[in-house]
Amino acid sequence: MVLTRAMQACKGIGTGVWLVWHGFCGFARTVSTRDPLAEAGLGEAMARFVWGPVVTLIGLAVLTGVIAGVAAGQVLQVYNVPLLIIAALADALMRQILPLVVGVFASGSVSVELASRLGALSLAREVDALEAMGHDPVPRLLGPPIIAVLLASPVHMLIAALSALTGAAIALHLGANLAYHTFTQIALTGQTGHALLIGMGKALLFATIALMVGATVGAKPVRAPAEIGRHAGRAFTTGLLAIFAAASLWAVLA
Amino acid sequence: MSDAAVLGFSAVSLVIGARRLFDRLDLCLGRGERAAIIGPSGTGKSVIQRLAIGMTPPLTGSVALFGEDLGALPAAAQRRLRGRCGMVFQGGSLIGSLSVEDNLWLALDAAPAARKRLRRRIDRALFDFGIEHAAPIIAGNLSEGERRRVELARAFVRDPELLILDEPLVGLRADADAIEAVLARQIIARGRALLLLTQDRGLAHRLCERVLLLENGVLVQQDGADVAPFASA
Numbered sequence: 463m464v465l466t467r468a469m470q471a472c473k474g475i476g477t478g479v480w481l482v483w484h485g486f487c488g489f490a491r492t493v494s495t496r497d498p499l500a501e502a503g504l505g506e507a508m509a510r511f512v513w514g515p516v517v518t519l520i521g522l523a524v525l526t527g528v529i530a531g532v533a534a535g536q537v538l539q540v541y542n543v544p545l546l547i548i549a550a551l552a553d554a555l556m557r558q559i560l561p562l563v564v565g566v567f568a569s570g571s572v573s574v575e576l577a578s579r580l581g582a583l584s585l586a587r588e589v590d591a592l593e594a595m596g597h598d599p600v601p602r603l604l605g606p607p608i609i610a611v612l613l614a615s616p617v618h619m620l621i622a623a624l625s626a627l628t629g630a631a632i633a634l635h636l637g638a639n640l641a642y643h644t645f646t647q648i649a650l651t652g653q654t655g656h657a658l659l660i661g662m663g664k665a666l667l668f669a670t671i672a673l674m675v676g677a678t679v680g681a682k683p684v685r686a687p688a689e690i691g692r693h694a695g696r697a698f699t700t701g702l703l704a705i706f707a708a709a710s711l712w713a714v715l716a
Numbered sequence: 717m718s719d720a721a722v723l724g725f726s727a728v729s730l731v732i733g734a735r736r737l738f739d740r741l742d743l744c745l746g747r748g749e750r751a752a753i754i755g756p757s758g759t760g761k762s763v764i765q766r767l768a769i770g771m772t773p774p775l776t777g778s779v780a781l782f783g784e785d786l787g788a789l790p791a792a793a794q795r796r797l798r799g800r801c802g803m804v805f806q807g808g809s810l811i812g813s814l815s816v817e818d819n820l821w822l823a824l825d826a827a828p829a830a831r832k833r834l835r836r837r838i839d840r841a842l843f844d845f846g847i848e849h850a851a852p853i854i855a856g857n858l859s860e861g862e863r864r865r866v867e868l869a870r871a872f873v874r875d876p877e878l879l880i881l882d883e884p885l886v887g888l889r890a891d892a893d894a895i896e897a898v899l900a901r902q903i904i905a906r907g908r909a910l911l912l913l914t915q916d917r918g919l920a921h922r923l924c925e926r927v928l929l930l931e932n933g934v935l936v937q938q939d940g941a942d943v944a945p946f947a948s949a
Contacts, residue, residue, distance in 0.1 A: 496828045498818035499811060506813075591809035593771055595823050595874075596799030598792075 474700075478674025481600060481681060482608055488598060489605025499592075503606035511610040515571055516621060519564070523622035526563055527629025530555055534630065535637035544640060548648040551630060556657035557664075560622045562709055564615065565668030569701030572611050572669065573676035576604075577697035580680025581690035604677055615669035619662045664712060668705045675701040721746055721783065722878045722909045723768055728777035729933075730763065737763060739933035740777065745909055747877070752912040752920030754938070755930035761913040762806050764930075765882050768911065769801060770794045782877070799825070802876030804867050806883045806913075812856030816847065816866050819855055823870045841869040844898055846891070860887040865895065872902050879903060882913040899923065 492500040534551045538544060583589050583603065592599040627649055634640040679697040684690055725743040729736070737760040745751050753761055766772035767779055770786035779786050781797045789797070803809075810819050820838050821831075842848040845865040850858060855866060864887045871879060884899065885892045900923060903910050914920055917938075920927045928935040 495825065496831075497825070498814055498821050502814060502818070586812060587805055587807065587809035588811050590771065590805065591811065593795070594769060594798060594801075594803040594805070594809070595825070595870075596795040596797075596801075597822070597825065598795060 474678050475674070477681065478678040481604060481677040482670065482674050484600045485604030485608050485677070486612075488601025489609060492601050492605060497602060499602045500605060503602065504609065507606035507610035508613075510575070511572060511607060512614040512617065515567065515614075515618070519567060519618055519622055520625045522563055522567065523560065523625035524629035526559060526622075527555065527626030527631075528633045530559065530626070531630035531633025532637055535634050535640070538634070538638045538640065544644065545648055548634075548640075548645060549651070549653065552627065552649040552651075552654045553657045555626050555630065556623055556654055556661045558709075558713070560619065560626055561661045561664035561668060562705070564618050564622055564665040565672070565705040565709070566702065567618070568611070568615070568665075568669045568672035569675070569698055569705055572607070572672040573679070573697040573701035574694045576607055576673065576676025577680040578690050578694045579603075580677070581682075581684040581693050584680075584684045585687065585690065604673075607676075608673055611669050611673055612666065615665045616662045619658070619665040623658050623661065664709070667708060667712075671704045671708055672701045675704055721780065722749075723782075723911060724780040725764075725767070726778050726780070728767060728774040728779060730760075730767070730772070730775050732760075732763070736933055738774075741933065741935060743928075743935060745878070745911055748907040748909055749926070750903065750910040750912070750924040751926040751928060752910075752914060752924040753928050753930050753935065754914055754917055754920050756915060759930045760933070761930060762882050765803070765805070765880050765911075765913055768880055769798045769803070799874070800877050802871030802874060802879040802881075804871050804879075804881045804884045806886070808860075808863050808867055810855040810858075810863055810867055810870070813854065815852050815854055816842070816858070817851040819866060820870055820873050823873050837873060837875075841873040844872070844902070845869040845895065861889065861891060864888050865891075868895065868899070876908065878909045878911070880911045880913070883915070884912070885916070885919060896922070 489500065493504070530551055534547050538547050541547065580589075580603065589599050589603070592602060631642055631645045631649075634645055635642055676697050679693050679700065682693065684693065721744050723743070723745040725741050728738055728741040730738045743751070753764060755761055763772060767774055769781065770779065770789070773787060782800060784793070784797060786794055786797070811822065814822065817838065820841060824834055824838070826834050839848070842851055845868055847862060847865045847869060850862055850866065855863065858866065864884070868884060871881070881899075885895060888895050896919065902908070903923065910924065912920055912924055917927070927938040929938050
């Protein structure tokens with residue numbers, strides 16, 4: 463049973479890696495021939511994956527910053543060592559917490575969206591139509607979301623970082639009476655910038671995992687509309703598990 | 717199997733679920749030859765279409781398209797051969813999010829430099845099937861009949877050597893006769909090979925030289941006299 467599950471997981475990882483790699487590499491050719499499906503897909507994917515989630519992400523990140531700021535404020539009132547506590551807060555936000563927030567967000571949007579979309583296309587025989595016309599469906603259907611998500615993840619991480627720091631500064635100002643300029647002096651350092659770069663790397667990895675999971679689950683055959691919802695749910699939970707596993711592995715190896 | 721065959725099934729068997737759909741099925745379609753496979757629904761006509769282009773592999777036996785064994789070819793080579801065919805699927809398979817014109821451009825897979833030259837071919841296909849007014853409309857917003865016409869136009873726009881049409885006139889109702897005339901002009905007059913999959917015996921006999929009945933997983937040659945519809949049709 464365990465061995466079967468492990469083999470299924472390995473097969474899923476292999477399929478996901480192949481689909482994302484093949485979609486990424488093949489996309490350039492489809493764009494160079496001005497393929498209408500790839501062109502329309504890229505515009506739609508940019509709107510959906512890059513700009514669409516920004517408002518929600520800002521809200522999530524500000525709230526995360528507020529939660530962390532309130533906790534830091536309570537510690538600050540006990541120990542009164544702002545230099546240490548704010549630096550630790552900024553580092554934890556950039557390096558650990560925000561990449562996970564962006565990753566969970568990616569799992570909830572990218573993998574679910576991709577699994578549902580591929581399922582719907584399969585049900586409408588659009589994947590079959592591409593195959594029947596002699597086209598490789600992978601670059602045309604997966605290429606646009608791959609490009610959009612890979613472009614989006616560092617941008618999303620940067621937006622999340624600024625939003626979370628704003629939330630934390632407000633919480634610390636209101637809860638621990640810490641001046642805004644003191645917060646910015648301590649939080650905005652080279653060390654935080656370094657932590658942000660690591661966070662961007664993690665966010666990119668998590669977004670790629672979300673893509674792989676969405677593509678793998680979405681590539682499974684769909685025979686009835688109800689299966690699309692099931693696939694989307696499976697993509698979300700599998701993506702979440704995979705992202706947390708990758709985050710744990712990163713923490714252990716770092 | 718003849719060297720000139722565009723499509724050949726050799727002892728093809730297929731089991732789906734617990735049901736044996738085909739039992740050592742043989743079929744050979746030469747260049748410019750037109751054959752129809754008729755049979756009531758559920759006999760596996762649509763599966764023959766998928767087998768013919770390598771989208772479903774046979775359990776045993778082999779399928780050759782343009783003389784090449786599909787089972788021995790990599791996916792890219794199979795796609796190249798499919799590119800020489802024109803297909804119409806039962807139930808439709810247009811890309812619903814693209815306009816009618818973009819659906820046709822997608823079928824052509826043309827480099828930007830060749831587009832000006834191919835523009836006329838797109839216009840001609842739209843005109844032949846009476847859908848020139850629908851060119852900018854998103855395919856998902858078309859009526860069933862219009863979708864069918866677009867699908868037929870898409871099948872012909874590539875100037876295919878072999879056409880595999882699965883119930884091509886379903887959903888056309890009032891326009892069926894006119895579209896049948898266009899099909900006859902496009903296929904018979906131009907010497908294209910056709911594999912027609914239908915329940916409509918009359919259409920099969922009018923368009924094709926050979927009519928085969930798919931019964932219990934095997935193909936049985938039919939004569940032209942029997943044009944009565946199937947009970948389930």
